[in-house]
Amino acid sequence: MNEILEILEKDARTTPDEIAKMLNMTPKAVRSAVKKLEKDGVILKYKTIINKEMVKNEHDEVRALIEVKLTPEKNLGFEHIAERLYKFPEVTSCYLMSGTYDLLVVVEGKNIHTVSDFVAEKLAPMDHVRGTVTHFILKKYKEDGDILKRAERSKRLAISL
Protein backbone atom coordinates (compact mmCIF):
# COMPACT_ATOMS: atom_id res chain seq x y z
CA MET A 1 0.00 0.00 0.00
CA ASN A 2 1.03 3.57 -0.70
CA GLU A 3 2.90 4.92 2.35
CA ILE A 4 0.71 8.01 2.59
CA LEU A 5 -2.32 5.75 2.88
CA GLU A 6 -0.59 3.66 5.50
CA ILE A 7 0.09 6.75 7.61
CA LEU A 8 -3.41 8.17 7.21
CA GLU A 9 -5.03 4.84 7.94
CA LYS A 10 -3.25 4.82 11.28
CA ASP A 11 -3.96 8.46 12.08
CA ALA A 12 -6.11 10.55 9.76
CA ARG A 13 -5.11 13.69 11.62
CA THR A 14 -1.49 13.52 10.48
CA THR A 15 -0.94 16.78 8.65
CA PRO A 16 0.54 17.04 5.13
CA ASP A 17 3.49 18.78 6.74
CA GLU A 18 4.16 15.87 9.06
CA ILE A 19 3.69 13.30 6.32
CA ALA A 20 6.10 15.26 4.17
CA LYS A 21 8.74 15.06 6.89
CA MET A 22 8.21 11.34 7.38
CA LEU A 23 8.47 10.50 3.71
CA ASN A 24 11.05 13.06 2.69
CA MET A 25 8.65 14.82 0.31
CA THR A 26 7.52 18.42 0.03
CA PRO A 27 4.24 19.31 1.78
CA LYS A 28 2.94 20.46 -1.59
CA ALA A 29 3.60 17.05 -3.15
CA VAL A 30 1.83 15.36 -0.24
CA ARG A 31 -1.17 17.64 -0.51
CA SER A 32 -1.58 16.99 -4.20
CA ALA A 33 -1.08 13.23 -3.75
CA VAL A 34 -3.80 13.22 -1.08
CA LYS A 35 -6.08 15.30 -3.31
CA LYS A 36 -5.66 12.78 -6.07
CA LEU A 37 -6.37 9.85 -3.75
CA GLU A 38 -9.54 11.61 -2.64
CA LYS A 39 -10.57 12.45 -6.18
CA ASP A 40 -9.97 8.88 -7.37
CA GLY A 41 -12.08 7.58 -4.52
CA VAL A 42 -9.18 5.69 -2.93
CA ILE A 43 -9.69 7.80 0.18
CA LEU A 44 -13.44 7.81 0.69
CA LYS A 45 -13.67 9.80 3.88
CA TYR A 46 -12.09 10.48 7.26
CA LYS A 47 -13.86 9.10 10.29
CA THR A 48 -13.34 8.76 14.01
CA ILE A 49 -13.32 5.34 15.61
CA ILE A 50 -15.61 5.46 18.62
CA ASN A 51 -15.67 2.77 21.20
CA LYS A 52 -19.43 2.39 21.34
CA GLU A 53 -19.12 0.03 24.28
CA MET A 54 -18.29 3.12 26.32
CA VAL A 55 -21.22 5.26 25.18
CA LYS A 56 -23.74 2.47 25.42
CA ASN A 57 -26.32 4.25 27.53
CA GLU A 58 -26.78 7.21 25.25
CA HIS A 59 -26.83 5.38 21.96
CA ASP A 60 -28.01 1.95 22.84
CA GLU A 61 -27.80 -0.14 19.74
CA VAL A 62 -27.51 -3.72 18.68
CA ARG A 63 -25.82 -5.24 15.75
CA ALA A 64 -26.61 -8.44 13.89
CA LEU A 65 -24.88 -10.44 11.21
CA ILE A 66 -27.44 -11.80 8.77
CA GLU A 67 -26.71 -14.60 6.37
CA VAL A 68 -28.83 -14.17 3.26
CA LYS A 69 -29.46 -16.87 0.65
CA LEU A 70 -30.40 -15.56 -2.75
CA THR A 71 -31.55 -16.70 -6.14
CA PRO A 72 -29.32 -14.89 -8.61
CA GLU A 73 -30.96 -12.81 -11.31
CA LYS A 74 -30.37 -13.56 -14.95
CA ASN A 75 -27.54 -11.42 -16.36
CA LEU A 76 -27.27 -9.47 -13.13
CA GLY A 77 -26.11 -12.11 -10.66
CA PHE A 78 -26.25 -10.69 -7.15
CA GLU A 79 -25.28 -7.10 -7.96
CA HIS A 80 -28.77 -5.70 -8.25
CA ILE A 81 -30.12 -7.34 -5.13
CA ALA A 82 -27.08 -6.34 -3.16
CA GLU A 83 -27.54 -2.76 -4.23
CA ARG A 84 -31.18 -2.72 -3.17
CA LEU A 85 -30.12 -4.15 0.15
CA TYR A 86 -27.15 -2.03 1.05
CA LYS A 87 -29.03 1.20 0.38
CA PHE A 88 -31.01 0.69 3.59
CA PRO A 89 -29.39 2.90 6.23
CA GLU A 90 -29.72 0.08 8.77
CA VAL A 91 -27.19 -1.93 6.74
CA THR A 92 -23.68 -0.99 7.87
CA SER A 93 -21.77 -3.58 5.86
CA CYS A 94 -22.62 -5.93 3.04
CA TYR A 95 -20.40 -8.65 1.58
CA LEU A 96 -20.79 -11.29 -1.13
CA MET A 97 -19.57 -14.55 0.38
CA SER A 98 -18.33 -17.91 -0.76
CA GLY A 99 -19.80 -20.92 1.02
CA THR A 100 -23.26 -21.92 2.11
CA TYR A 101 -24.94 -18.52 1.80
CA ASP A 102 -24.56 -15.56 -0.53
CA LEU A 103 -24.64 -12.23 1.22
CA LEU A 104 -23.45 -11.34 4.69
CA VAL A 105 -25.30 -8.25 5.82
CA VAL A 106 -24.45 -6.36 8.99
CA VAL A 107 -27.44 -4.54 10.39
CA GLU A 108 -27.51 -2.02 13.17
CA GLY A 109 -30.62 -0.98 15.12
CA LYS A 110 -31.73 0.62 18.35
CA ASN A 111 -32.70 -2.70 19.84
CA ILE A 112 -33.45 -6.30 19.04
CA HIS A 113 -36.95 -5.39 17.79
CA THR A 114 -35.85 -2.82 15.24
CA VAL A 115 -33.44 -5.35 13.82
CA SER A 116 -35.96 -8.17 13.71
CA ASP A 117 -38.54 -5.84 12.19
CA PHE A 118 -36.06 -4.93 9.52
CA VAL A 119 -35.42 -8.57 8.75
CA ALA A 120 -39.06 -9.55 8.82
CA GLU A 121 -40.48 -6.57 6.94
CA LYS A 122 -37.73 -5.45 4.59
CA LEU A 123 -35.20 -8.14 4.04
CA ALA A 124 -36.97 -11.48 4.08
CA PRO A 125 -39.86 -10.52 1.80
CA MET A 126 -37.59 -9.19 -0.96
CA ASP A 127 -37.72 -10.96 -4.28
CA HIS A 128 -34.90 -13.47 -4.77
CA VAL A 129 -34.29 -13.80 -1.03
CA ARG A 130 -34.64 -17.50 -0.26
CA GLY A 131 -33.84 -17.41 3.40
CA THR A 132 -32.07 -15.60 6.24
CA VAL A 133 -30.27 -16.53 9.43
CA THR A 134 -29.76 -13.77 11.99
CA HIS A 135 -26.93 -13.71 14.55
CA PHE A 136 -26.93 -10.98 17.17
CA ILE A 137 -23.57 -9.73 18.38
CA LEU A 138 -23.28 -10.01 22.14
CA LYS A 139 -20.00 -8.25 22.75
CA LYS A 140 -17.34 -6.63 20.63
CA TYR A 141 -13.72 -7.28 21.48
CA LYS A 142 -11.93 -6.09 18.38
CA GLU A 143 -13.18 -4.29 15.31
CA ASP A 144 -11.35 -3.58 12.05
CA GLY A 145 -7.98 -4.08 13.65
CA ASP A 146 -8.71 -2.02 16.74
CA ILE A 147 -8.94 -3.68 20.13
CA LEU A 148 -11.84 -2.06 21.96
CA LYS A 149 -10.00 -1.65 25.20
CA ARG A 150 -7.48 0.92 26.17
CA ALA A 151 -3.97 -0.47 25.90
CA GLU A 152 -2.13 -0.85 29.13
CA ARG A 153 0.52 1.73 29.85
CA SER A 154 4.00 0.74 28.86
CA LYS A 155 6.18 -0.42 31.72
CA ARG A 156 9.38 0.64 30.04
CA LEU A 157 11.93 2.45 32.14
CA ALA A 158 12.02 6.15 31.33
CA ILE A 159 15.73 5.92 30.72
CA SER A 160 17.71 2.94 29.52
CA LEU A 161 20.93 2.87 27.62
Add this chain to the structure above:
Amino acid sequence: MRPSKLVEKIPPSGIRQFFDLVMGMKDVISLGVGEPDFITPWEIRERAIFAIEKGYTSYTSNKGLLELRERISGYLKHRYNLEYDAEEEILITVGVSEAFDLAIRAIVDRGDKILIPEPSYVSYGPIVTLTRGIPVYIKTDPDNGFKVTPKDIEKKIDKKTRGLILNYPNNPTGASYSKSELKSIARVISKHNLIVLSDEIYCDLTYDSIHTPFSSLPAMKDKTVYLNGFSKAFAMTGWRVGYACGPKAIISSMTKIHQYTMLCASIISQEAAREALEHGERSVQEMKREYRRRREFVISRLNEIGLSCHKPDGAFYAFPSIKRSGLSSMGFARELLKKERVAVVPGTAFGPLGEGYIRISYASGLENLKEALSRMERFLYTL
Protein backbone atom coordinates in the same frame (compact mmCIF):
# COMPACT_ATOMS: atom_id res chain seq x y z
CA MET B 1 31.80 -5.26 53.74
CA ARG B 2 34.30 -3.93 51.24
CA PRO B 3 33.89 -4.57 47.52
CA SER B 4 36.90 -5.71 45.53
CA LYS B 5 39.40 -3.10 44.42
CA LEU B 6 38.62 -4.00 40.84
CA VAL B 7 34.95 -3.19 41.20
CA GLU B 8 35.72 -0.04 43.12
CA LYS B 9 37.90 1.08 40.26
CA ILE B 10 34.97 1.10 37.88
CA PRO B 11 33.61 4.62 37.83
CA PRO B 12 29.94 4.87 38.76
CA SER B 13 27.89 6.17 35.90
CA GLY B 14 28.26 9.94 35.99
CA ILE B 15 24.65 10.47 35.05
CA ARG B 16 23.09 8.32 37.74
CA GLN B 17 21.75 11.42 39.47
CA PHE B 18 20.13 12.59 36.27
CA PHE B 19 18.44 9.21 35.86
CA ASP B 20 17.12 9.38 39.39
CA LEU B 21 15.74 12.82 38.65
CA VAL B 22 13.88 11.48 35.59
CA MET B 23 12.52 8.47 37.45
CA GLY B 24 11.17 10.69 40.20
CA MET B 25 9.20 12.92 37.83
CA LYS B 26 5.69 12.47 36.51
CA ASP B 27 4.24 13.13 33.04
CA VAL B 28 7.60 13.09 31.37
CA ILE B 29 7.80 12.33 27.66
CA SER B 30 10.83 10.12 27.50
CA LEU B 31 13.07 9.99 24.46
CA GLY B 32 15.67 8.37 26.66
CA VAL B 33 14.70 4.79 26.12
CA GLY B 34 17.05 2.25 24.57
CA GLU B 35 14.42 -0.32 23.69
CA PRO B 36 11.55 -0.62 21.20
CA ASP B 37 8.19 0.84 22.15
CA PHE B 38 6.51 -2.05 20.36
CA ILE B 39 5.42 -5.03 22.37
CA THR B 40 6.79 -8.38 21.23
CA PRO B 41 4.62 -9.56 18.28
CA TRP B 42 1.77 -11.73 19.46
CA GLU B 43 2.77 -14.87 17.56
CA ILE B 44 6.04 -14.88 19.50
CA ARG B 45 4.36 -14.33 22.86
CA GLU B 46 1.83 -17.01 22.02
CA ARG B 47 4.59 -19.49 21.23
CA ALA B 48 6.10 -18.90 24.67
CA ILE B 49 2.76 -19.52 26.33
CA PHE B 50 2.45 -22.71 24.30
CA ALA B 51 5.93 -23.76 25.43
CA ILE B 52 4.91 -23.34 29.06
CA GLU B 53 1.69 -25.29 28.47
CA LYS B 54 3.67 -28.10 26.89
CA GLY B 55 5.88 -28.19 29.94
CA TYR B 56 9.08 -26.94 28.36
CA THR B 57 10.55 -25.85 31.64
CA SER B 58 13.92 -27.55 31.73
CA TYR B 59 17.52 -26.52 31.08
CA THR B 60 18.64 -26.68 27.50
CA SER B 61 22.03 -27.71 26.22
CA ASN B 62 24.65 -25.17 27.31
CA LYS B 63 24.95 -23.86 23.80
CA GLY B 64 21.19 -23.44 23.54
CA LEU B 65 18.49 -25.40 21.72
CA LEU B 66 19.98 -26.98 18.63
CA GLU B 67 16.82 -26.13 16.66
CA LEU B 68 17.33 -22.46 17.49
CA ARG B 69 20.99 -22.55 16.55
CA GLU B 70 20.05 -24.21 13.27
CA ARG B 71 17.50 -21.47 12.63
CA ILE B 72 20.11 -18.81 13.34
CA SER B 73 22.57 -20.53 11.06
CA GLY B 74 19.93 -20.61 8.31
CA TYR B 75 18.98 -16.99 8.85
CA LEU B 76 22.59 -15.80 8.63
CA LYS B 77 23.14 -17.87 5.50
CA HIS B 78 19.99 -16.60 3.86
CA ARG B 79 20.35 -12.97 4.88
CA TYR B 80 24.10 -12.38 4.66
CA ASN B 81 25.50 -15.51 3.04
CA LEU B 82 27.38 -16.19 6.29
CA GLU B 83 28.28 -19.79 7.06
CA TYR B 84 28.18 -20.69 10.74
CA ASP B 85 27.95 -24.27 11.89
CA ALA B 86 25.02 -24.71 14.29
CA GLU B 87 26.84 -27.36 16.33
CA GLU B 88 30.16 -25.66 16.95
CA GLU B 89 30.13 -22.04 15.94
CA ILE B 90 26.99 -20.61 17.55
CA LEU B 91 26.25 -20.01 21.22
CA ILE B 92 22.90 -18.80 22.58
CA THR B 93 23.32 -16.32 25.43
CA VAL B 94 21.24 -14.27 27.81
CA GLY B 95 21.13 -11.19 25.61
CA VAL B 96 24.02 -9.74 23.66
CA SER B 97 25.28 -8.30 26.94
CA GLU B 98 26.20 -11.75 28.16
CA ALA B 99 27.64 -12.69 24.78
CA PHE B 100 29.85 -9.61 24.92
CA ASP B 101 31.01 -10.37 28.44
CA LEU B 102 31.85 -13.96 27.48
CA ALA B 103 33.72 -12.89 24.37
CA ILE B 104 35.86 -10.43 26.31
CA ARG B 105 36.56 -12.99 29.03
CA ALA B 106 37.45 -15.56 26.40
CA ILE B 107 40.08 -13.41 24.72
CA VAL B 108 41.49 -10.97 27.28
CA ASP B 109 44.39 -11.70 29.63
CA ARG B 110 45.52 -9.28 32.31
CA GLY B 111 46.85 -6.11 30.70
CA ASP B 112 45.57 -6.84 27.20
CA LYS B 113 44.24 -3.79 25.46
CA ILE B 114 40.90 -3.56 23.73
CA LEU B 115 40.17 -0.66 21.41
CA ILE B 116 36.79 1.00 21.78
CA PRO B 117 35.65 3.73 19.40
CA GLU B 118 33.99 6.54 21.30
CA PRO B 119 31.17 7.57 21.79
CA SER B 120 30.45 4.03 22.85
CA TYR B 121 27.73 1.92 24.38
CA VAL B 122 28.17 2.08 28.13
CA SER B 123 29.11 -1.47 29.06
CA TYR B 124 32.06 -2.21 26.77
CA GLY B 125 34.72 -0.41 28.82
CA PRO B 126 33.66 -1.62 32.28
CA ILE B 127 33.52 -5.25 31.11
CA VAL B 128 37.05 -5.01 29.73
CA THR B 129 38.17 -3.53 33.06
CA LEU B 130 36.41 -6.29 35.05
CA THR B 131 38.33 -8.83 32.98
CA ARG B 132 41.57 -7.07 33.97
CA GLY B 133 42.09 -5.82 30.48
CA ILE B 134 42.63 -2.20 29.52
CA PRO B 135 40.00 -0.35 27.51
CA VAL B 136 41.61 2.05 25.07
CA TYR B 137 39.17 4.61 23.73
CA ILE B 138 39.52 5.91 20.21
CA LYS B 139 38.17 9.37 19.58
CA THR B 140 36.15 9.51 16.40
CA ASP B 141 35.44 12.54 14.26
CA PRO B 142 31.94 14.08 14.53
CA ASP B 143 32.36 15.35 10.97
CA ASN B 144 32.84 11.77 9.87
CA GLY B 145 29.58 10.81 11.60
CA PHE B 146 31.54 9.50 14.60
CA LYS B 147 32.84 6.63 12.52
CA VAL B 148 36.22 5.17 13.33
CA THR B 149 38.77 5.17 10.51
CA PRO B 150 41.70 2.76 9.91
CA LYS B 151 44.05 5.64 10.69
CA ASP B 152 42.37 6.29 14.08
CA ILE B 153 42.71 2.60 14.89
CA GLU B 154 46.34 2.24 13.83
CA LYS B 155 47.40 5.19 15.96
CA LYS B 156 46.27 3.36 19.08
CA ILE B 157 47.71 -0.07 18.36
CA ASP B 158 50.66 -1.33 20.35
CA LYS B 159 52.11 -4.70 21.40
CA LYS B 160 49.40 -5.28 24.00
CA THR B 161 46.46 -4.62 21.70
CA ARG B 162 44.26 -7.71 21.40
CA GLY B 163 41.13 -6.54 19.74
CA LEU B 164 38.72 -3.93 18.49
CA ILE B 165 35.08 -3.46 19.33
CA LEU B 166 32.74 -2.42 16.56
CA ASN B 167 29.09 -1.58 17.05
CA TYR B 168 27.06 -0.73 13.98
CA PRO B 169 24.43 0.51 13.47
CA ASN B 170 25.69 2.35 16.50
CA ASN B 171 24.22 3.09 19.86
CA PRO B 172 24.20 6.11 20.50
CA THR B 173 24.92 7.68 17.09
CA GLY B 174 22.94 5.48 14.70
CA ALA B 175 25.88 5.51 12.31
CA SER B 176 26.75 2.44 10.28
CA TYR B 177 29.61 1.46 7.99
CA SER B 178 29.61 0.77 4.28
CA LYS B 179 31.24 -2.34 2.93
CA SER B 180 34.23 -0.39 1.64
CA GLU B 181 34.73 1.37 4.99
CA LEU B 182 34.67 -2.03 6.68
CA LYS B 183 37.12 -3.45 4.18
CA SER B 184 39.64 -0.75 4.98
CA ILE B 185 39.24 -1.52 8.69
CA ALA B 186 39.68 -5.22 7.91
CA ARG B 187 43.08 -4.50 6.37
CA VAL B 188 44.28 -3.06 9.69
CA ILE B 189 42.86 -6.06 11.53
CA SER B 190 44.77 -8.48 9.29
CA LYS B 191 47.97 -6.47 9.41
CA HIS B 192 48.07 -6.41 13.22
CA ASN B 193 46.38 -9.75 13.76
CA LEU B 194 43.60 -8.40 15.97
CA ILE B 195 40.25 -9.85 16.98
CA VAL B 196 37.05 -7.93 16.25
CA LEU B 197 34.05 -8.11 18.55
CA SER B 198 31.31 -6.93 16.29
CA ASP B 199 28.11 -5.99 18.09
CA GLU B 200 25.53 -5.95 15.30
CA ILE B 201 22.38 -6.09 17.41
CA TYR B 202 20.77 -3.29 15.35
CA CYS B 203 21.63 -4.81 11.95
CA ASP B 204 18.03 -5.53 10.98
CA LEU B 205 17.21 -1.89 11.59
CA THR B 206 19.34 -0.52 8.75
CA TYR B 207 17.27 1.81 6.64
CA ASP B 208 18.89 2.93 3.41
CA SER B 209 21.74 0.58 2.75
CA ILE B 210 22.46 -3.12 3.05
CA HIS B 211 24.09 -4.16 6.30
CA THR B 212 27.45 -5.90 5.91
CA PRO B 213 28.44 -8.17 8.81
CA PHE B 214 32.12 -7.78 9.60
CA SER B 215 32.66 -11.53 9.47
CA SER B 216 31.36 -11.62 5.88
CA LEU B 217 34.47 -9.78 4.66
CA PRO B 218 37.25 -11.87 3.11
CA ALA B 219 39.43 -13.54 5.76
CA MET B 220 37.53 -11.88 8.61
CA LYS B 221 35.41 -14.83 9.71
CA ASP B 222 38.34 -16.30 11.65
CA LYS B 223 39.03 -13.00 13.37
CA THR B 224 35.52 -11.95 14.30
CA VAL B 225 33.07 -12.70 17.05
CA TYR B 226 29.70 -11.75 15.59
CA LEU B 227 27.17 -10.70 18.21
CA ASN B 228 23.47 -10.39 17.57
CA GLY B 229 20.19 -11.04 19.33
CA PHE B 230 16.45 -10.71 19.31
CA SER B 231 15.94 -7.66 21.52
CA LYS B 232 15.83 -4.85 19.01
CA ALA B 233 14.49 -6.14 15.69
CA PHE B 234 11.85 -8.38 17.25
CA ALA B 235 11.11 -6.07 20.19
CA MET B 236 12.14 -8.78 22.66
CA THR B 237 14.33 -6.92 25.16
CA GLY B 238 12.77 -8.50 28.23
CA TRP B 239 13.24 -12.06 26.94
CA ARG B 240 17.01 -11.82 27.11
CA VAL B 241 18.11 -13.87 24.13
CA GLY B 242 21.24 -13.14 22.16
CA TYR B 243 23.87 -15.15 20.39
CA ALA B 244 27.50 -15.18 19.44
CA CYS B 245 28.96 -16.70 16.30
CA GLY B 246 32.64 -17.18 15.77
CA PRO B 247 35.54 -19.56 15.24
CA LYS B 248 35.08 -22.91 16.97
CA ALA B 249 37.88 -22.28 19.49
CA ILE B 250 36.44 -18.98 20.70
CA ILE B 251 32.88 -20.28 20.87
CA SER B 252 34.02 -23.28 22.85
CA SER B 253 35.93 -21.05 25.30
CA MET B 254 32.89 -18.83 25.65
CA THR B 255 30.72 -21.88 26.20
CA LYS B 256 33.02 -23.01 28.99
CA ILE B 257 32.48 -19.76 30.89
CA HIS B 258 28.78 -19.73 30.02
CA GLN B 259 28.25 -23.24 31.39
CA TYR B 260 29.77 -22.30 34.73
CA THR B 261 28.04 -18.95 35.06
CA MET B 262 24.74 -18.90 33.22
CA LEU B 263 24.26 -22.55 32.31
CA CYS B 264 21.84 -21.72 29.54
CA ALA B 265 19.37 -19.10 28.37
CA SER B 266 15.75 -19.60 29.43
CA ILE B 267 14.14 -22.36 27.41
CA ILE B 268 10.90 -20.39 27.15
CA SER B 269 12.71 -17.43 25.67
CA GLN B 270 14.58 -19.72 23.31
CA GLU B 271 11.29 -21.20 22.11
CA ALA B 272 9.99 -17.68 21.54
CA ALA B 273 13.16 -16.84 19.63
CA ARG B 274 12.58 -19.85 17.36
CA GLU B 275 9.16 -18.48 16.53
CA ALA B 276 10.69 -15.07 15.85
CA LEU B 277 12.99 -16.53 13.20
CA GLU B 278 10.33 -18.83 11.79
CA HIS B 279 7.49 -16.34 11.42
CA GLY B 280 8.57 -12.94 12.69
CA GLU B 281 9.88 -11.38 9.50
CA ARG B 282 6.64 -9.61 8.61
CA SER B 283 6.43 -7.95 12.01
CA VAL B 284 10.06 -6.86 11.77
CA GLN B 285 9.45 -5.23 8.40
CA GLU B 286 6.36 -3.45 9.71
CA MET B 287 8.21 -2.06 12.72
CA LYS B 288 11.14 -1.10 10.54
CA ARG B 289 8.91 0.92 8.21
CA GLU B 290 7.49 2.73 11.20
CA TYR B 291 10.93 3.47 12.65
CA ARG B 292 12.07 4.76 9.30
CA ARG B 293 9.20 7.24 9.08
CA ARG B 294 9.89 8.41 12.58
CA ARG B 295 13.56 8.83 11.73
CA GLU B 296 12.75 11.05 8.77
CA PHE B 297 10.34 13.05 10.89
CA VAL B 298 12.66 13.47 13.86
CA ILE B 299 15.76 14.39 11.86
CA SER B 300 13.85 16.86 9.79
CA ARG B 301 12.32 18.49 12.88
CA LEU B 302 15.65 18.57 14.75
CA ASN B 303 17.33 20.38 11.92
CA GLU B 304 14.33 22.67 11.63
CA ILE B 305 14.56 23.75 15.27
CA GLY B 306 18.28 24.31 14.96
CA LEU B 307 19.80 21.16 16.44
CA SER B 308 21.93 19.92 13.59
CA CYS B 309 21.92 16.19 13.19
CA HIS B 310 23.38 13.62 10.80
CA LYS B 311 20.81 11.28 9.38
CA PRO B 312 21.45 8.01 11.23
CA ASP B 313 21.84 4.91 9.05
CA GLY B 314 20.20 2.57 11.48
CA ALA B 315 19.09 1.69 15.04
CA PHE B 316 16.53 4.08 16.54
CA TYR B 317 18.71 6.90 17.80
CA ALA B 318 19.47 10.42 16.70
CA PHE B 319 22.54 12.14 18.10
CA PRO B 320 22.11 15.86 17.48
CA SER B 321 24.55 18.58 18.44
CA ILE B 322 23.26 20.94 21.12
CA LYS B 323 26.29 23.22 20.99
CA ARG B 324 24.28 26.15 19.72
CA SER B 325 22.34 26.20 23.01
CA GLY B 326 25.51 27.13 24.85
CA LEU B 327 24.74 24.49 27.48
CA SER B 328 26.67 21.38 28.40
CA SER B 329 25.04 18.03 27.53
CA MET B 330 24.10 17.47 31.13
CA GLY B 331 22.91 21.05 31.57
CA PHE B 332 20.79 20.79 28.45
CA ALA B 333 19.21 17.48 29.51
CA ARG B 334 18.55 18.74 33.02
CA GLU B 335 17.00 22.03 31.94
CA LEU B 336 14.91 20.39 29.21
CA LEU B 337 13.59 17.96 31.77
CA LYS B 338 12.79 20.62 34.34
CA LYS B 339 11.26 23.17 31.99
CA GLU B 340 9.51 20.99 29.44
CA ARG B 341 9.42 17.53 30.94
CA VAL B 342 11.18 15.85 28.06
CA ALA B 343 13.84 13.30 28.94
CA VAL B 344 16.85 12.72 26.69
CA VAL B 345 20.22 11.14 27.45
CA PRO B 346 23.21 13.49 27.72
CA GLY B 347 25.88 12.53 25.19
CA THR B 348 28.45 12.30 27.96
CA ALA B 349 26.82 9.05 29.12
CA PHE B 350 28.67 7.53 26.18
CA GLY B 351 32.05 9.03 26.98
CA PRO B 352 33.60 12.50 27.13
CA LEU B 353 33.41 12.83 23.36
CA GLY B 354 29.63 12.96 23.69
CA GLU B 355 29.90 16.44 25.22
CA GLY B 356 27.85 18.82 23.13
CA TYR B 357 25.44 16.09 22.02
CA ILE B 358 22.32 14.36 23.27
CA ARG B 359 20.89 10.98 22.38
CA ILE B 360 17.28 10.96 21.30
CA SER B 361 15.51 7.67 20.91
CA TYR B 362 12.75 7.53 18.34
CA ALA B 363 11.47 4.22 19.68
CA SER B 364 8.40 6.14 20.74
CA GLY B 365 5.02 6.79 19.11
CA LEU B 366 4.69 9.60 16.59
CA GLU B 367 2.30 11.48 18.85
CA ASN B 368 4.99 11.54 21.54
CA LEU B 369 7.69 12.52 19.11
CA LYS B 370 5.65 15.40 17.71
CA GLU B 371 4.88 16.72 21.16
CA ALA B 372 8.42 16.25 22.46
CA LEU B 373 9.91 18.12 19.51
CA SER B 374 7.47 21.00 19.92
CA ARG B 375 8.47 21.23 23.56
CA MET B 376 12.14 21.18 22.60
CA GLU B 377 11.51 23.95 20.11
CA ARG B 378 9.88 26.06 22.81
CA PHE B 379 12.74 25.23 25.17
CA LEU B 380 15.35 26.43 22.70
CA TYR B 381 13.37 29.56 22.02
CA THR B 382 13.29 30.52 25.70
CA LEU B 383 17.00 30.02 26.29
